[in-house]
Amino acid sequence: MLDRRTTLAGIATLPFTLKAALAQTAVDAGLRTVPIGSGAIQVPAVGIGTARRYDNPRGEEQFAPLRATIARFAELGGTVIDTAPSYGRAEEVVGQLVSDLGVRDKLFLATKVGVDTREAGLAQIEQSFRKLRTDRIDLIAVHNLRDVDNQLAILRDLKAAGRIRALGITTSFDGQYEPFEAVMRRQALDTIQVDYALDNRNAADRILPLAQEKGIAVMVNLPFGRDRLFTATRDKPLPDWATEIGAASWAQLFLKYVLSHPSRPIAIPGMAQARYVDDNLAAARGPLPDAALRKRMEHYIDGL
């Protein structure tokens, strides 16, 4: 278990204005929203990914930036937080911070199931409810297609029982695209999650168009390719055309590329710093590149 005194002590040190803001309903921050499922659920197009950076924080020094990240995210109207049982202690960390901040009702919590049998799936999912400290998880997706048909059958029952609101599948491997597409064709899904970025566009060949055709919401993992896009553009000034879409940083430019795909993706960049939240949520405001500018962006990155 996490040290509750540590996290509560951290809440007490949040600035007064932030605490006040968290007590209010999330302001309508003008964020682009995207429908999930039948469309009754609308979520902002930029969420938080929790792989690696939330997996094992120790002590207040490491908890504080994560708490500030989630607090700022909720304050700005963000809702989607993506986690997984395989991300170390991330589910438990998210559950504790969300509960201590009192922002559960503002959020769309997404996790995954990634095991090999029905029994193991049922057990792992119950653990997720406990760790996330909630009686309703917004989305559970089958992680990397593991035991996919059995696990989707469980998720379908949970959805019918009202314990989850949406179900889906994930991958981040090109080698899984073919079976991924087959599952998209044979199963009824609310979401898919796939890797897609300005310099990693294979998902746009078949997966994203199929999602669009079938009305499946798209979540994009690895929108920066971890540090790959930042490394490629390090020390380079933003191109002039960045101003056409109001991109004030490379991160915003990369995210606006992802969000502008016609399948209307939700990007879930890994964020463990409040300043990333301000930067990345700004990509969900203002204009997005049109088809011609998207081509220009691809040409630019391919030329580096």
Ligand SMILES: NC(=O)c1ccc[n+]([C@@H]2O[C@H](COP(=O)([O-])OP(=O)(O)OC[C@H]3O[C@@H](n4cnc5c(N)ncnc54)[C@H](OP(=O)(O)O)[C@@H]3O)[C@@H](O)[C@H]2O)c1
């Ligand atoms: N198969 C799957 O289901 C699957 C696979 C992979 C990922 N995912 C999900 O997708 C999420 C995103 O993937 P990811 O976190 O691995 O990679 P990513 O989103 O491509 O990159 C995240 C990294 O980018 C940096 N960053 C974020 N915002 C920034 C900003 N505004 N300016 C500069 N740098 C910024 C941070 O690096 P530093 O922290 O080093 O500063 C962060 O760790 C994961 O957290 C996870 O939830 C799912």
